[in-house]
Amino acid sequence: MPEPVVSPEPLPTPFASELGSLADPGRHHAPLEIAGEDPRGLLDALRRMVLIRLCEQAIATLVGSGEVKCPCHLGVGQEAIAVGVVKHLTARDHVFSAHRSHAHFLALVDDPALLLHEVFGKATGSSRGMGGSQHLIAADKGFTGSNPIVGGVVPVAVGAALGNKMDRQGNVAVVFFGDGASEEGGLHECLNLAANFVLPLLFVCENNFYASQMDICLRQPSDRISRFAEAHHVPVRVVDGNDLVAVSHAAGELIAEARRSGRPGFLEATTYRWLGHVGHREDIDVGIKRKLDDLVQWKQRDPIARLRQALQTTGHLTPGAFAAMQQEIQARIDQEVAAARSAPYPDPAVLLDYVYCQGGS
Amino acid sequence: MDDPRKGTNYGEAILAAYEYLLATYPKVFTLGQGLWSPWYVGNSMTNLDKKFGQARVIDTPISELSTTGMAIGASLLGYRPIIVYPRMDFMILAMDQIVNQAAKWRHMLGGQSHAPVTFRSIINRGGEQGAQHSQALHAWFAHVPGLRVVMPYTVQDARDLLIAAVLCDDPVMYIDDRWLYGNVIDALPPVTELRLVDQRPEVRRVGKDVTLVAASFSVHLAMQAAAALEPEGIACEVIDLRVINPLDVAPVVASVAKTGRLCAIDGGWRTCGLAGEVIAAVVERLPVSVLQAPPRRLTLPDAPAPSSKPLEELYYTTVAQVAQTARELCAMRRVG
Known part of the structure; x- marks a missing residue:
């Protein structure tokens, strides 16, 4: 009898974390260090982060109840990156994002109406009801477009940066994407193009360690995405993405450099999403489950709580004022949810009318 | 040349x-x-x-x-x-x-x-x-x-x-x-x-017997075939599509209503191709009584392009094939 053929055990995916404490959910729980910061700027940032948090939670409730049906990729827990980057931008800059884009949109637009109406698919939404959660635009605020092909919008952002360079007005392009997008070849092409053509583009990688259900340790030999930017000679900053102050300083430096010299930059900000890849539940990710311990600990690295505590400890915010801020924002959200429910759907004619600018179909 | x-x-x-x-x-x-x-x-x-x-x-x-x-x-x-x-x-x-x-x-x-x-x-x-x-x-x-x-x-x-x-x-x-x-x-x-x-399709050659529809280089083939058929007494109408999306088939429909015969020529593959789309769009817009013959299409065969010269000669549509197809269509007439 011949020996049965036994396949050898597959080699484990070789993985080594290179992010140190930034990837450790047990670290960075303390209130932020805000000495020397402008408290008014921080209070405004806190307010925008609370707007994002409450709006995402409202959408989660609507998804859970079945009222909102389009796929919603929620960014609860990731608010500081959007707010910390966007505070350095003007409406003449060009911001692009991917499937998890609500935070970036709200940080720029600073009002929940257009997003809430859009997730209901109503003609009063940001994309006139044609986009849903995944295709957003607010051109007058600098939000140029988002869509859910992973990494797909990055080359478009490179083109906006080329346009900015040709315009010679000092405007910049910013593209938000996740760690998963670094596994698409296009991102590597884009890093090379931005470096080669010297384009004023800020790459912002929100590294939340998961691409859909897959842990980064099963996808890459390292968790440090910015190594790809270094390979293309693009200047890199790596920060705790749940630290509004750290994000803001790093983004501010890179954006100022892009405006001054036209050079690209790469910001890697570590964070964690509290909810599943898509939808309203924490445990929705299929396949390889996230570790519950990690989630519990990451919630201790809450970007909002850490900023709020710092502002309270230093006397710039009272618990009562924070509660009032939350109530005011919640009331605005509730008002727009009610308005969205009764708003009209798009006119059937636009199904064909929006295909081409003129004539056509 | x-x-x-x-x-x-x-x-x-x-x-x-x-x-x-x-x-x-x-x-x-x-x-x-x-x-x-x-x-x-x-x-x-x-x-x-x-x-x-x-x-x-x-x-x-x-x-x-x-x-x-x-x-x-x-x-x-x-x-x-x-x-x-x-x-x-x-x-x-x-x-x-x-x-x-x-x-x-x-x-x-x-x-x-x-x-x-x-x-x-x-x-x-x-x-x-x-x-x-x-x-x-x-x-x-x-x-x-x-x-x-x-x-x-x-x-x-x-x-x-x-x-x-x-x-x-x-x-x-x-x-x-x-x-x-x-x-x-x-x-x-x-x-x-x-x-x-x-921009609309253009009639590049007027004729009464058969409509040849194509775009780009395939129009070149159709025009040469039409010239070759003239001495035989076959008058081809050649339509150059110019814009294939959105596709305006109205001029093609009008031509086939006149000639009763249609041949679509395309330099792409056959399955789900431009020639099939033209034929479908024309047929669904005309009463069946108009057609004197079943429409025909000339396309690449459904195979990747070969390298070897003799296979390449088999692969690409020729003026002679277009002319022969037009002859065959013109030999047919609706009965009844």
Whole structure:
């Protein structure tokens, strides 16, 4: 009898974390260090982060109840990156994002109406009801477009940066994407193009360690995405993405450099999403489950709580004022949810009318 | 073939379009591989970098996907980029940007933003180049709503439809064919800017017996076949589609209503191709009593392009095949 053929055990995916404490959910729980910061700027940032948090939670409730049906990729827990980057931008800059884009949109637009109406698919939404959660635009605020092909919008952002360079007005392009997008070849092409053509583009990688259900340790030999930017000679900053102050300083430096010299930059900000890849539940990710311990600990690295505590400890915010801020924002959200429910759907004619600018179909 | 030193040939007409656009419109620029030594693109881009500068005639790294996105992104800011693919086969690497981004941008954002970008791709086949250097994929792109697809046949259209494509507010796929680069006209008239949305199929030859429908180089085959059939007393009507998406079949329907016979000729594959689309669109618009014979189509066989010369000769449609098909159609008459 011949020996049965036994396949050898597959080699484990070789993985080594290179992010140190930034990837450790047990670290960075303390209130932020805000000495020397402008408290008014921080209070405004806190307010925008609370707007994002409450709006995402409202959408989660609507998804859970079945009222909102389009796929919603929620960014609860990731608010500081959007707010910390966007505070350095003007409406003449060009911001692009991917499937998890609500935070970036709200940080720029600073009002929940257009997003809430859009997730209901109503003609009063940001994309006139044609986009849903995944295709957003607010051109007058600098939000140029988002869509859910992973990494797909990055080359478009490179083109906006080329346009900015040709315009010679000092405007910049910013593209938000996740760690998963670094596994698409296009991102590597884009890093090379931005470096080669010297384009004023800020790459912002929100590294939340998961691409859909897959842990980064099963996808890459390292968790440090910015190594790809270094390979293309693009200047890199790596920060705790749940630290509004750290994000803001790093983004501010890179954006100022892009405006001054036209050079690209790469910001890697570590964070964690509290909810599943898509939808309203924490445990929705299929396949390889996230570790519950990690989630519990990451919630201790809450970007909002850490900023709020710092502002309270230093006397710039009272618990009562924070509660009032939350109530005011919640009331605005509730008002727009009610308005969205009764708003009209798009006119059937636009199904064909929006295909081409003129004539056509 | 005519002496290329006399008159203007198809490649020179494309060059004239670039020169007109770059001289007239500061927001126009062009990018692609090899543009600073453009031997890949025949005579269609000669010396543009020297005339208009390398900031507006941009030679790029070998990154079809991202350079395509770069053109789309610049177009969102009001620029009018022309991205060039010297061989259509390599454009497949940019499919996501063309189909997922440019073509859908306006629709999925509620008509509030649009991408006026021109993708200029070249069909470059024959000469034993084989499966990955020979493809004519226009039907793929014509399948995508939001993407206008233009295929010039005449020398003047080679210039004027490129200008119209770049001035159009929608993303446009402009496809030229290297097998047409030797076609010549005596003199190009001065440029008149055309609105792409107004462009319709043109009757290139009037006839009463059979309708031959084609685009690009296939019109060339149809015209030669029609000339060959004239002494036999067969009068072919030849229709040049010019724009294959959105496809306006009304002139074809009108012609077939007159001739009762239809042959669609296409340089792409048979299955789900342009020829089948033309036949379907005509048949569903005419009463069955109009047709004197079942419509026919001449296409590539459903196989990749071969390299070996004898197989290549089998592969591509010839003037003789078009003429023979027209003869067979004209020999048939509806009974009853």
